[in-house]
Amino acid sequence: FTKKTIDDDTWTDLEDALLTADFGPDVTDAVIDELRASVAKYHTTDPADLRRMLRETLEERLSRLDSTLMLTNRPAVVLVVGVNGVGKTTTIGKFAKFLNNYGRSVVVGAADTFRAAAVEQLATWAERGGASIVRPQHHGQDPASVAFQTVELAQREGIEIVLIDTAGRLQTKSGLMDELGKIRRVIEKQAPIAEVLLVLDATTGQNGLSQAMAFIEFAGVTGLVITKLDGSARGGFVLAVQEQTGIPIKLVGQGEKIGDLTGFTPHVFVQNLIG
Amino acid sequence: MASFGNLSDRLATTFKNLRGKGKLSPADVDGTVREIRRALLDADVALDVVKEFTGRVRERALSDEVSKALNPAQQVVQIVNDELITILGGQQRRLEFSKQPPTVIMLAGLQGAGKTTLAGKLAKWLAKDGHTPILVAADLQRPNAVTQLQVVGSQAGVPVFAPEPGNGVGNPVRVAKDAIKYAKDKQHDVVIVDTAGRLGVDAEMMKQAADIRKAINPDEVLFVIDAMIGQDAVATAKAFQAGVDFTAVVLSKLDGDARGGAALSVASVTGRPIIFASTGESLDDFEPFHPDRMASRILDL
Numbered sequence A: 001f002t003k004k005t006i007d008d009d010t011w012t013d014l015e016d017a018l019l020t021a022d023f024g025p026d027v028t029d030a031v032i033d034e035l036r037a038s039v040a041k042y043h044t045t046d047p048a049d050l051r052r053m054l055r056e057t058l059e060e061r062l063s064r065l066d067s068t069l070m071l072t073n074r075p076a077v078v079l080v081v082g083v084n085g086v087g088k089t090t091t092i093g094k095f096a097k098f099l100n101n102y103g104r105s106v107v108v109g110a111a112d113t114f115r116a117a118a119v120e121q122l123a124t125w126a127e128r129g130g131a132s133i134v135r136p137q138h139h140g141q142d143p144a145s146v147a148f149q150t151v152e153l154a155q156r157e158g159i160e161i162v163l164i165d166t167a168g169r170l171q172t173k174s175g176l177m178d179e180l181g182k183i184r185r186v187i188e189k190q191a192p193i194a195e196v197l198l199v200l201d202a203t204t205g206q207n208g209l210s211q212a213m214a215f216i217e218f219a220g221v222t223g224l225v226i227t228k229l230d231g232s233a234r235g236g237f238v239l240a241v242q243e244q245t246g247i248p249i250k251l252v253g254q255g256e257k258i259g260d261l262t263g264f265t266p267h268v269f270v271q272n273l274i275g
Numbered sequence B: 001m002a003s004f005g006n007l008s009d010r011l012a013t014t015f016k017n018l019r020g021k022g023k024l025s026p027a028d029v030d031g032t033v034r035e036i037r038r039a040l041l042d043a044d045v046a047l048d049v050v051k052e053f054t055g056r057v058r059e060r061a062l063s064d065e066v067s068k069a070l071n072p073a074q075q076v077v078q079i080v081n082d083e084l085i086t087i088l089g090g091q092q093r094r095l096e097f098s099k100q101p102p103t104v105i106m107l108a109g110l111q112g113a114g115k116t117t118l119a120g121k122l123a124k125w126l127a128k129d130g131h132t133p134i135l136v137a138a139d140l141q142r143p144n145a146v147t148q149l150q151v152v153g154s155q156a157g158v159p160v161f162a163p164e165p166g167n168g169v170g171n172p173v174r175v176a177k178d179a180i181k182y183a184k185d186k187q188h189d190v191v192i193v194d195t196a197g198r199l200g201v202d203a204e205m206m207k208q209a210a211d212i213r214k215a216i217n218p219d220e221v222l223f224v225i226d227a228m229i230g231q232d233a234v235a236t237a238k239a240f241q242a243g244v245d246f247t248a249v250v251l252s253k254l255d256g257d258a259r260g261g262a263a264l265s266v267a268s269v270t271g272r273p274i275i276f277a278s279t280g281e282s283l284d285d286f287e288p289f290h291p292d293r294m295a296s297r298i299l300d301l
């Protein structure tokens, strides 16, 4: 937006900016149509107005859903799911610390019994986050039984929050996706599930939508976590995810350190999206 | 995305109205190019690459080779396919081995891209081929990365050089350097160095990767990139090229439904060949990269 008046170049620049931020062609077209209408309606020619309108529309669209975490049950059971390598285990460590800072007691369940050293990795994070951990008795143990034992421990010892780590799985693997349904059912026999958090990596492109659809279907997702926003990726695909699924973003990860997790603030997110 | 229908069908629709017209007008071609542009963006190909690519396709689509073709739609699809394969590297390139063993292979990439898993896959594949590889635990950052590599090594039946515990303890440059000496002593003919995941914008961590490279002078530096990555592929690939100057690319997580436009972006922006595809979590899910298959996948041809 270097010009003094809005012209064709302004619109092209805007389109490029949205596409480069991973909004995807559909959302990009929709946002541009909306802004063209606003510019016509208010008879403005000033690119600064256009920039403000862009910010406002994105913030408004991202604010439509309630991003409050529902953790009032005791124990409040949170299941964390997502594709491989997005940051599930790390998020659990940071989240445990976050809850710990509010005086909540936390136990984490190592229901990723598959990936090499996943249990050890979670144990390191649990220690950093001030949480206790329930480990599988052997490699490859049924993840649902680890989840069961974790909830059981929380009930027995009066631990307030349960965070269950699961193995990464691509949304196209039906056997692995069915396994999530089983974990859910086993937990629900003991206690209602408070939140199912789907972790999405900000570097992801349009595949993020396919991930969200499948995990919603198989795992009953209630909230999104966007990780790796400390990098150069903008994460624009989450706008489409939020709008098409009606599921809000609840947490944001911005680094590999224990404190690098915050709640979701549309204003800050938009700032990161469009600068 | 699947719901959008594949490009061949969409182009066929665009061309249906043109039958019998003979030569394609610039307006006809513009419609076609718009469809191609959209398909590429849906596949996460980087915008700059899309622009350059569609520019070239447009030029060829307006030329005689199309207007004289019996079926202009098919001809344009063919051009698109050819151009894609050209960018993706035409023929395959193999792993470079050193004439003076050991061959040193360093892995680098963003967090969670699939480096440690790839280290195991490569080691297993090379061992099966009669090599005597060793894995090197030079990710001393990520919690329990060293343990993970040890587990992966035992699954691959390959030894792991891991003198430091990691989790923030130990110097990765030192470990990588010592590993080369160790491999020479023990007569391992391939050394595979796993490194911590790092962001393109993290100057300090990028310098560490450059220092590792300098210390071990690898024959191959493999940049591992997740097939699900979006437009950030360009910034990240450029940052790693400037930071560690990788020699080749490995595309991971191709077992999912990501269209993998990143392949085109990275190949086009860096000029480095993609040599392997990682296609699953088990150590056997690994194959040489096929540019022609990738072209079809990107455009759902």
Ligand SMILES: Nc1nc2c(ncn2[C@@H]2O[C@H](COP(=O)(O)OP(=O)(O)OP(=O)(O)O)[C@@H](O)[C@H]2O)c(=O)[nH]1
Binding pocket: A082, A083, A084, A085, A086, A087, A088, A089, A090, A091, A112, A115, A118, A166, A167, A168, A169, A227, A228, A229, A230, A231, A253, A254, A255, A256, A260, B111, B112, B142, B197, B199
């Ligand atoms: N820069 C950055 N790195 C992150 C963030 N969250 C996680 N990571 C890194 O991403 C990598 C993968 O994180 P994990 O927590 O192991 O991801 P996961 O989803 O549990 O992975 P799997 O269990 O293998 O599917 C690690 O190197 C983490 O340190 C983040 O917000 N920013």
Ligand SMILES: Nc1nc2c(ncn2[C@@H]2O[C@H](COP(=O)(O)OP(=O)(O)OP(=O)(O)O)[C@@H](O)[C@H]2O)c(=O)[nH]1
Binding pocket: A084, A085, A115, A168, A170, B109, B110, B111, B112, B113, B114, B115, B116, B117, B118, B139, B142, B145, B195, B196, B197, B198, B252, B253, B254, B255, B278, B279, B280, B281, B285
């Ligand atoms: N489906 C699938 N999963 C993969 C593939 N390659 C790796 N993974 C999984 O992706 C996750 C991350 O893999 P890692 O090998 O730990 O990735 P990394 O690059 O070493 O991660 P950091 O060390 O944290 O930067 C793990 O859950 C792996 O099992 C693949 O080709 N397909």
Ligand SMILES: [K+]
Binding pocket: A084, A085, A086, A201, A203, B111, B112, B113, B226
């Ligand atoms: K990733």
Ligand SMILES: [Mg+2]
Binding pocket: A088, A089, A090, A112, A118, A165, A166, A167, A168
């Ligand atoms: Mg994990």
Ligand SMILES: [Mg+2]
Binding pocket: B115, B116, B117, B139, B142, B145, B194, B195, B196, B197
């Ligand atoms: Mg690793």
